[in-house]
Amino acid sequence: MHDFVPVKSLHGMEDYVDEGTYYDSYERVEDPESGFRVRVEPAPPIHYPGALDALFYPSSNLTRFPHPKSTVLGTQVKY
DSSP states (O other): OOOOOOOSSOOSOTTOOOHHHHHHTOOOOOBTTTTBOOOOOOOOOOOOOTTOOOOOOOTTOOOOOOOOOBOTTSOBSOO
C-alpha cells in the first residue's frame, strides 16, 4: 500500500499560460474616438533635509540609545 508507483504522465498544467505569453497577446489601447488615454506623469524628486542624522552603533555594541530630549511642546527631538 505504501509502495511508490511511478506515473506515466503528469496532469494539471495543461491550461497553464506563461506570463510573458499572456501579456504578449495584449495590444496598447489608445482610442482617440473614445477619449481613453493613459497619461504617465513623472514623479517629483524627493528632497531630503541637509541635516539628516543617522544614529547607529557598531553591530557588536548592544547598549541602548539615550532617551531623546523633549521640547517645550512635549515633542521629542530625535527618534
